[in-house]
Amino acid sequence: xxxxxxxxxxxxxxISPGALPYVLSLPAxxxxxxxxxxxxxxxxxxxxxxxxxxxxxxxxxxxxxxxNFLSDSSFWNTLKVSLxxxxxxxxxxxxxxxxxxxxxxKRTRFNNFVSIMLxxxxxxxxxxxxxxxxxxxxxxxxxLSYFASLIGFxxxxxxxxxxxxxxxxxxxxxxxxxxxxxxxxxxxxRSLPKQPFEAAALDGVPRLFVFWRITLPMLTPYLLTATxxxxxxxxxQFDIIYAMTQGGPGDKLTVFQVEAYLNFFxxxxxxxxxxxxxxxxxITYVLSMIFIKQWLKLRERQRGEI
Amino acid sequence: xxxxxxxxxxxRRVAISLVILFFMFPIFWIxxxxxxxxxxxxxxPPSVIFEPTLSNYVALVTGKLETQAGTLEINFMxxxxxxxxxxxxxxxxxxxxxxxxxxxxxxxxxxGSEDIAFTLLSFRFAPPLLVLLPLTIYFQKIGLADTYFGLxxxxxxxxxxxxxxxxxxxxxxxxxxxxxxxxxxxxSWFSTFRTVALPLAxxxxxxxxxxxxxxxxxxxxxxxxxxxxxxxxxxxxxxxxVTASGIQYGQVAAGIVxxxxxxxxxxxxxxxYLVEGLSLGAVKG
Amino acid sequence: xxxxxxxxxxxxxxxxxxxxxxxxIPTGETLxxxxxxxxxxxxxxxLIAGVVDPDEGRIIVNGVDxxxxxxxxxxxxxxxxxxxxxxxxxxxxxxxxxxxxxRETRSGIETRVREVAKLLKIDHVLGHTPAELSNGQxxxxxxxxxxxxEPSILxxxxxxxxxxxKLRFEMRLELPRLLKAQNAxxxxxxxxxxxxxxxxxxxxxxxxxxxxxIGTPEEIYLCPSSTRIARLFGDPTINxxxxxxxxxxxxxxVQLSATDVAISGSYAGAVGKACxxxxxxxxxxxxxxxxxxxxxxxxxxxxxxxxxxxxxxxTRNHREILxxxxxxxxxxxxxxxxxxxxxxxxxxxxxxxxxRIIAADAPTDEMxx
Numbered sequence: 008x009x010x011x012x013x014x015x016x017x018x019x020x021x022i023s024p025g026a027l028p029y030v031l032s033l034p035a036x037x038x039x040x041x042x043x044x045x046x047x048x049x050x051x052x053x054x055x056x057x058x059x060x061x062x063x064x065x066x067x068x069x070x071x072x073x074x075n076f077l078s079d080s081s082f083w084n085t086l087k088v089s090l091x092x093x094x095x096x097x098x099x100x101x102x103x104x105x106x107x108x109x110x111x112x113k114r115t116r117f118n119n120f121v122s123i124m125l126x127x128x129x130x131x132x133x134x135x136x137x138x139x140x141x142x143x144x145x146x147x148x149x150x151l152s153y154f155a156s157l158i159g160f161x162x163x164x165x166x167x168x169x170x171x172x173x174x175x176x177x178x179x180x181x182x183x184x185x186x187x188x189x190x191x192x193x194x195x196x197r198s199l200p201k202q203p204f205e206a207a208a209l210d211g212v213p214r215l216f217v218f219w220r221i222t223l224p225m226l227t228p229y230l231l232t233a234t235x236x237x238x239x240x241x242x243x244q245f246d247i248i249y250a251m252t253q254g255g256p257g258d259k260l261t262v263f264q265v266e267a268y269l270n271f272f273x274x275x276x277x278x279x280x281x282x283x284x285x286x287x288x289x290i291t292y293v294l295s296m297i298f299i300k301q302w303l304k305l306r307e308r309q310r311g312e313i
Numbered sequence: 314x315x316x317x318x319x320x321x322x323x324x325r326r327v328a329i330s331l332v333i334l335f336f337m338f339p340i341f342w343i344x345x346x347x348x349x350x351x352x353x354x355x356x357x358p359p360s361v362i363f364e365p366t367l368s369n370y371v372a373l374v375t376g377k378l379e380t381q382a383g384t385l386e387i388n389f390m391x392x393x394x395x396x397x398x399x400x401x402x403x404x405x406x407x408x409x410x411x412x413x414x415x416x417x418x419x420x421x422x423x424x425g426s427e428d429i430a431f432t433l434l435s436f437r438f439a440p441p442l443l444v445l446l447p448l449t450i451y452f453q454k455i456g457l458a459d460t461y462f463g464l465x466x467x468x469x470x471x472x473x474x475x476x477x478x479x480x481x482x483x484x485x486x487x488x489x490x491x492x493x494x495x496x497x498x499x500x501s502w503f504s505t506f507r508t509v510a511l512p513l514a515x516x517x518x519x520x521x522x523x524x525x526x527x528x529x530x531x532x533x534x535x536x537x538x539x540x541x542x543x544x545x546x547x548x549x550x551x552x553x554x555v556t557a558s559g560i561q562y563g564q565v566a567a568g569i570v571x572x573x574x575x576x577x578x579x580x581x582x583x584x585x586y587l588v589e590g591l592s593l594g595a596v597k598g
Numbered sequence: 599x600x601x602x603x604x605x606x607x608x609x610x611x612x613x614x615x616x617x618x619x620x621x622x623i624p625t626g627e628t629l630x631x632x633x634x635x636x637x638x639x640x641x642x643x644x645l646i647a648g649v650v651d652p653d654e655g656r657i658i659v660n661g662v663d664x665x666x667x668x669x670x671x672x673x674x675x676x677x678x679x680x681x682x683x684x685x686x687x688x689x690x691x692x693x694x695x696x697x698x699x700x701r702e703t704r705s706g707i708e709t710r711v712r713e714v715a716k717l718l719k720i721d722h723v724l725g726h727t728p729a730e731l732s733n734g735q736x737x738x739x740x741x742x743x744x745x746x747x748e749p750s751i752l753x754x755x756x757x758x759x760x761x762x763x764k765l766r767f768e769m770r771l772e773l774p775r776l777l778k779a780q781n782a783x784x785x786x787x788x789x790x791x792x793x794x795x796x797x798x799x800x801x802x803x804x805x806x807x808x809x810x811x812i813g814t815p816e817e818i819y820l821c822p823s824s825t826r827i828a829r830l831f832g833d834p835t836i837n838x839x840x841x842x843x844x845x846x847x848x849x850x851x852v853q854l855s856a857t858d859v860a861i862s863g864s865y866a867g868a869v870g871k872a873c874x875x876x877x878x879x880x881x882x883x884x885x886x887x888x889x890x891x892x893x894x895x896x897x898x899x900x901x902x903x904x905x906x907x908x909x910x911x912x913t914r915n916h917r918e919i920l921x922x923x924x925x926x927x928x929x930x931x932x933x934x935x936x937x938x939x940x941x942x943x944x945x946x947x948x949x950x951x952x953x954r955i956i957a958a959d960a961p962t963d964e965m966x967x
Contacts, residue, residue: 027502028417032429035414035477038469039433046439048447107332110325121329123584125336129591130580131573132531134548138555138569139343142562148355150342182339187591194588194596232595243440246533250552264442264534271446284443295438299431306595310485490682493649496669497676498743499699512686 052281059275072282081258081266085283089262091173093242096180101234103181104188111189112196122193129186133179137250140179141166166252172259179247184240188233195229196222228305235298239291263287340573346566354562369567378561389568391543392550396572398461399536399546400529403468404476404522410469411476412518416510418477419484420492430477434593437474444470445538452539459541467535472525475593479524482594483517484510520586527576527583547572599660599750599783600625601646606655608641615641617807619655628777628784632794632830633804639787640679642804643753646785648672659751670699675749675782679756681740683728689715689739690724696747714742717776734765745780752777752784758793770796791831795819803827820943825952828876828945834908837882837919838874840949845869855914857893859939864957865946873955876945879908879922882937884929891938895919900931911937 056068076082107125111118128136143151144165155163166175199222207217223230245264248254254265261269263283270280346354348365372378378385417423418430448467449458457463487510495505511518533548540549551568580587589597603621607614615638623629631639644650646657648669657664664672675696683692690711697707715721718738728736741757758766770793777784777797788794794801795815802812811823822828828836841852843865850865851858852875861875885892895911898918902908902925909921909929921937923929946955 025423028421028423028426031417031421032414032426034410035433035473036429038410038466038473039429039436041466042436042444042470045444045447045451048451049443052447106328110329110332121333123581124333126580126584126587127340127577128336130527130531130576131340132533132548132576134533135531135551135569135572136339138551138565139339141555142346142566142569143339143342145562148357148359148562150359153357153359182336186336190588191592191596229596232592236592239438245442246548249537250533264440267440267442267446268538271442277446280446281443284440284446287440288443291438291440292435295435298438299434302593302595305592306482309595309597310482488680488682490678490680491684493644493647493669494676494678494682494743495684495695496649497647497672497674498696499670499673499747500695501670502668504699509684 049281049284052277053285055278055281057277057281059271059277068278072278073286075279076282076286081261082283084258085261085263085266088173088258088260089242089287092177092180092244092248092260092262093238095173095177096184096241096244097234097237099177100181100185100188100237101230104185104233105192105230107185107189108192108196111193114197122190125186125189128182129184129190131183133183133246134250136183137176137179137247140175140182141251144175167256169256169259172252172256176248176251176260179251180241180244183247184237188237191233192226192229195226199225228301228308231301232298232305235294235301239294239298242294243287243291343566343569346563347570349563349566351561351563369563370571372564373567373571378564387554387564388542389547389550389554389571392545392547392554393571395540395544395550396530396546396548397575399464399468399544400526402461402465403472403529404525406465407469407472407476407525408518408522411473411521412480412511415477415480416484416506419481420487420489420510430481433474433477436470437593441470441534442538445535449538459539459544461544464536464539464544467539468529468532470535471528471532475525475528475590476518476521478593479521479590480514480517482589483514487513520583520590523579523583524586524590527579530576601751601783601785602656602658603642603646604656604658606642606645606657607653608638608645608650609653614807616645616652619808621802621809621812623783623785625783626781627799628774628786628797630794630798630801631785631787631804632789632791632798632801635789637804638807639804640755643676643755643785643787646751647674647676647753672751673747673749674751674753675744675747676753677740677744677755677757679759679787681728681736681760683731683736683739683743685728688725688727689720689731689735689742692728692739693724693742693746695743696749700747710746711742714746717745718742734761737761737765737769741776745776748780748782750782752780752782754784754786756787756789759789766790766793773797792833795831803830821954822876822945823954825874825876825947825954828947828954832878834879834920834922836945837877837879838947839877839913839917839919841873841875842871843869843873843946854917854939855893855895859891859893859941861941861944861946862957865955868946868955871955872949874947874949874952876947877919877939878943879920880906881940881943882919882921883923883940884921885936885938887936889936889938891941892936893938894934894936897930897932897935911935 053072054067054069055065056071057065111122131139143149146152146162146164146167152163152165164171166172203221204217207221243264244262245268248260248262248265249268252260254261254269264287267280267283267287270276270283345361347369348367349363350366350368353363373387373389376387376390378387418426445467452458452463457466491513492505492509495509496502500508530546531548532546536544536546536549540546542553545553547568551565551572554568555565601621601623603619606616606619608616619642631642633639641650645652648664648667659672684695687695693711693714694707697710711724712721715724718741720735720738720742723731723735726735728739731739737757737760744752744754758769761769774797786797798815800812800814801818802809803818804810805826811818811827818827819831822831825838828838839854843850843852843861846858846860849860850869851860853859887894893913895913897909897911899910900907904925906922906925907929909923909931910918911921912918947953948955
């Protein structure tokens with residue numbers, strides 16, 4: 008009733024409701040653009056003959072960097088090493104992570120404690136994890152080298168030996184990232200509805216059958232999300248490999264990002280480095296589009312349940 | 314599921330023990346090493362029996378490393394300080410940029426919002442070097458090379474998507490009616506954001522901040538490419554330290570322990586948000 | 599303050615909610631928006647409150663076009679169906695929120711919050727957060743928040759929906775007094791016809807993306823514009839019998855239990871048309887055989903309610919009708935009986951469209967009994 012409440016258009020400066028969201032997201036957008044600029048620069052570099060050591064010889068060579076890859080054995084090696092690394096790590100982590108998640112499925116105090124403990128490797132910086140393993144695999148005093156000698160592998164050289172270098176970095180990757188898969192799958196397992204399992208138990212369905220026919224299918228969205236997430240990261244792994252061997256011995260571990268890094272800073276071949284990264288980007292882009300779809304589904308589902 | 318046999322119980326125990334052994338042993342061993350002198354470290358066979366010493370930590374904290382060749386200056390403490398400054402700075406900037414954007418994406422649906430949100434998300438998955446290598450050249454030109462500011466900006470690449478997507482979920486979970494009610498009560502948009510939306514999303518903001526801090530701290534590649542020695546965080550610093558200190562393994566171990574301690578402590582503190590953070594808000598723990 | 603809506607249209611994504619809604623609410627009126635869920639009642643309130651913008655049409659409050667006026671400047675009080683209390687503030691802060699916005703003095707706010715809380719009988723729980731309040735207390739807090747600033751427009755979105763029956767009954771008695779004391783223009787949304795009848799100066803029945811009938815409670819109850827509206831009001835629900843009016847001896851008649859029952863002569867135009875005859879249960883009486891308009895029925899069941907007794911009876915061709923009589927009045931409870939219809943209150947609807955057939959002249963009571 009008070010006259011003060013008579014609605015009136017307020018004067019003075021205000022942001023119109025339509026423009027508000029743009030104003031709010033503008034700073035984030037600017038950062039976005041700031042990151043898109045170097046991205047397009049990288050695209051341009053990949054189409055140039057560009058060596059930091061010979062800036063005078065810089066010129067457009069269009070697809071030549073890419074074309075050269077076809078006959079470049081070291082490129083094929085990079086592709087092979089990257090894919091091997093990604094498949095090995097993600098495959099092993101998936102199996103191990105699923106096993107651990109199944110072991111810890113019951114919500115007991117002990118299981119919760121263990122699952123929190125297992126987060127510690129995941130929270131360790133991968134580069135530092137590599138250093139830890141480097142100390143443990145030191146041929147002079149490394150505890151793992153000692154253990155290897157105990158079971159008959161005298162002079163087991165871990166990352167310094169071309170034949171076991173991959174094994175070593177895969178082991179470090181597993182140490183760091185298995186908990187990631189484990190914790191996602193554990194959350195998935197614990198969120199599954201109980202009725203199908205109770206019904207199966209009542210009917211005396213064999214547990215292996217329950218696992219294949221009920222648990223796994225219901226867990227699929229979580230498995231897919233975890234797998235895609237890990238494949239995308241693993242195919243561009245840098246920290247663990249660089250900190251462990253810088254890509255060596257020889258070209259045994261020159262995965263995409265390591266090879267690109269070495270090309271850029273050691274051989275100063277910017278063009279080749281950029282082209283390598285573009286190919287990696289295409290791979291991860293395709294994977295991440297699949298991932299985002301899967302991830303959105305899972306996200307919607309979680310929101311719907313709340 | 315109660316018909317578990319004794320054999321199965323035993324097998325489960327063995328399996329869990331092996332799992333704990335595999336994941337805990339490296340941390341345990343490095344901690345042990347950090348309290349040993351080089352002599353005890355180099356013993357063959359290795360043994361867990363030794364006289365613990367704090368000398369490694371003392372050397373790191375005082376910045377003086379005694380070697381046979383003489384005293385070596387180490388700036389590991391400045392690496393720690395850099396890590397702290399870079400991570401905290403990135404999270405602060407990330408929150409300032411990310412929270413309003415998360416609110417815009419989560420609450421006020423607007424044209425193009427999903428596209429922008431997904432573009433930001435896809436940064437999370439692009440190879441970091443793709444952006445970093447051209448940036449090294451740009452940073453030289455515009456004078457951002459080897460500055461904290463430049464590094465913090467690049468760190469947004471990992472911090473911002475994380476904050477944006479986690480906090481956005483929390484804003485979406487606030488019923489719109491609650492905000493409407495506050496506005497109808499006569500409060501401006503901004504006042505509603507500050508007194509209703511922000512406090513209600515606070516748990517999500519805290520979780521996102523903690524996780525972003527951990528990820529920033531653990532980052533290696535950004536600083537490796539863009540930072541020189543005096544701006545390096547521990548991840549890069551520790552690697553350089555290994556090369557510089559030669560065979561001072563005790564100090565290296567102590568350095569690693571000091572470097573991973575903060576993130577482990579934070580992770581334990583924030584563990585109930587970890588699942589949500591690691592899946593960028595897709596899975597709740 | 600008066601509210602005018604003209605030609606409001608609103609859709610969400612591809613979902614049309616309101617289409618061409620016009621409404622004129624004079625100052626001080628309590629208008630009830632009544633209709634099934636999904637009819638757009640809540641959306642209409644939100645449009646008036648300004649938290650949702652119309653696609654087309656104008657909202658005019660006291661002569662001022664509300665286009666571009668943000669919610670906080672509209673001077674409206676609103677209570678939400680789900681209460682929408684601020685979960686991180688106690689009841690006191692919730693109720694005070696419209697007052698703090700107006701930058702009133704601390705003591706002024708304190709006095710007013712106490713006053714409102716006392717009025718709503720929640721002064722003893724002001725320090726509790728919403729999580730600690732019972733449903734009824736939440737509902738009163740939400741109402742208190744809407745009333746606190748003495749807004750001249752009050753929008754109440756089904757505030758009694760989520761409270762238990764006892765409390766709803768109490769509030770239904772209390773609310774008219776409260777609202778009148780406010781002297782505000784009130785729009786009250788409900789899905790409960792009794793609430794609508796008890797509270798509304800007028801009722802706007804919503805459906806089909808708009809308002810299908812608007813009028814005083816009596817008008818809506820006695821002259822519903824369609825069978826759909828007729829069914830929404832009244833308990834037990836209206837009897838709808840399929841009939842085809844014929845020409846009888848003295849004018850149009852309908853056949854019930856093989857008996858010609860006369861209907862108003864002004865329905866002559868409906869002769870030969872498929873119709874539904876709508877008779878409220880209380881417009882049917884038990885009569886002695888041979889009384890004017892009497893026709894035989896078979897009693898099937900009887901349900902005594904508190905203030906009335908409802909009998910289910912069947913006509914000779916097995917059409918069931920409900921008869922309601924005040925409790926305590928005599929009536930048969932089994933076997934055969936005769937009933938007569940108070941034809942002055944009978945309604946005739948077009949069976950195909952459901953629309954009420956308006957008598958050629960105003961309904962008279964000449965054909966009654």
